[in-house]
Amino acid sequence: MNGELMAAEMAEQPDVLARVTARAPADAEAVRAVVPRPLAGVVFLARGSSDNAAVFGRYLAELRAGRPAGLAAPSLYTRYHATVDWRGYLVVALSQSGATPEIISTCQAVRAGGAVVLGITNEPDSPLADAVDVLLSTDAGPERAVPATKTVTAQLALLVTVTSALRAGAADATPGAAGETADAVSDAPDGGTLDGLRGAVAGVLGDPGPVERLADRWRGLDRLVVAGRGLAYAAALETALKVKETTGILAEGISTADLLHGPIAAVYAGAPVLLVDGGGPADTDLDELRALLASRRAHVASLPVPPGLPEAVHVIAAITRGQQLSYELARARHVNPDAPAHLSKVTATT
């Protein structure tokens, strides 16, 4: 037992993502049936890897719904017992297990405050089912390796569907606030941006050479900065988390803009930087950063993804690359990525 579970679950992703793609029309319809109109805003609620999927959803939701989106702060409900008027809001709660206590109790609190709550889980019979208005399943099959892989990319694919459904409705509710906006991410009709996803992810999984070489070069790291912007910011955060979980390397995901701003000083102290591009309009910052880092002779690498993909598909493929790098780094360091020390599968934060 040395990474077989994680490898097997990563390898299931093309099939899992094909199923999510096939269900997209029905899932979008389920979202349209409950989304509040007029829509005041969209808020994502999650922890861990699901919280990185939430970052991806937050960008897409604001672009497509044409209303502000954001991330929930669960401690406001579990610790401060805040009383908040959530009327008009759609809250999207993501939990692989559907059993994280603070996610359940925060769902209950925002729903009591008037929010419509959409749950996304890999366990449709979990407690999350009773705390939401509608539940969508990632349907990825049992996940046994501690580092989540197939459930994360399935969450992102589902969020492409969910946010597509917001766009269609938003065009009716707020004339002039859709259209051009949504096209910045995709010209395709609702759900269409999932086209090509299965092939892109299968292509990455079938070509591990680039990250095997990178993992060999970086096997001795004790820290790493992972940078991206826009939709790719989510891929940077998730890759950093996955590297942490599988290897113990102190990897930090960061926005390219923040890295250009202040904390970059830390880079000069010798931390290598992994750049994650999104194949979209936010990549201009990466070019600037790459030039700056080169002039400082920092150790820099990129997560290679084939060009020409729609941005959302590109980012999901980049996350698969990041999983692959984490797996290979763990193997190169003789760590078992299936069950990193002291990590348990179900989040118990309350």
Place this chain on the structure above:
Amino acid sequence: MNGELMAAEMAEQPDVLARVTARAPADAEAVRAVVPRPLAGVVFLARGSSDNAAVFGRYLAELRAGRPAGLAAPSLYTRYHATVDWRGYLVVALSQSGATPEIISTCQAVRAGGAVVLGITNEPDSPLADAVDVLLSTDAGPERAVPATKTVTAQLALLVTVTSALRAGAADATPGAAGETADAVSDAPDGGTLDGLRGAVAGVLGDPGPVERLADRWRGLDRLVVAGRGLAYAAALETALKVKETTGILAEGISTADLLHGPIAAVYAGAPVLLVDGGGPADTDLDELRALLASRRAHVASLPVPPGLPEAVHVIAAITRGQQLSYELARARHVNPDAPAHLSKVTATT
């Protein structure tokens, strides 16, 4: 020139904060005059240290306004050119210089979308003035050291005032959604939570012994995890950023809940952990984490702040402690904290 600027600006904080406290009634009135009713939500817009102040504001705003709050993603406007309906929203833009291009252009975009925009800056004659509906000044005097100190704590103090003004209005607009909520943070009337702030910060500044000893013990660090939750999460993020900026140590600010969830595996690889308490209801997680880390024999320290302060004041004092630690760490490492290599004062991200 070896830290004199940073030390002098840190030392000015009691006077700066006393001025912010004295202006609180007028500033609150200026906020009440523009806040949209009904209020759809509150969003904070910032980068760098100001973004950490924004996290603090985000928690207080949701508690006090009784409506959801969040953080803006500037790249949606500067890179994706999103068209979003911001009607009903209050956007609070924080920029020390008032000259960061992406903050200005995002203010213009959300205002064009219907948001009321409140600016908070230390340079009231900056371009930010023309991009907002109302401008409040931190009035902290010129800040010449690269690591921002007095402007950050002044921002937090101003945010206590701003969010108090939201509460008073919210009680009228959404009956039953205020009261108990706000009391979780403070029993005091609007602005009253700033009482005791000057003395608390002066007390921290006058007693550097605890962090001098910690800096001596930790002078050789190359990485650090800084953890807090609730309002203190902002202090954890800001302390991590300040340590990075002044020393080059790869410090990562993290929510206690996230540290309990997954990335904690990295801790076992030897990274020391700095715990930041808030003197409030979210500290229960810190107790759990402290016990866990002790059982793993991790290197753990706390940012000492006197007990008995209102939570918001406690957190501002903790940020001052974090500045003091950053300063002392830089001195112990023979780095000049006034002008860390390759950092410039005005953010140029676009």
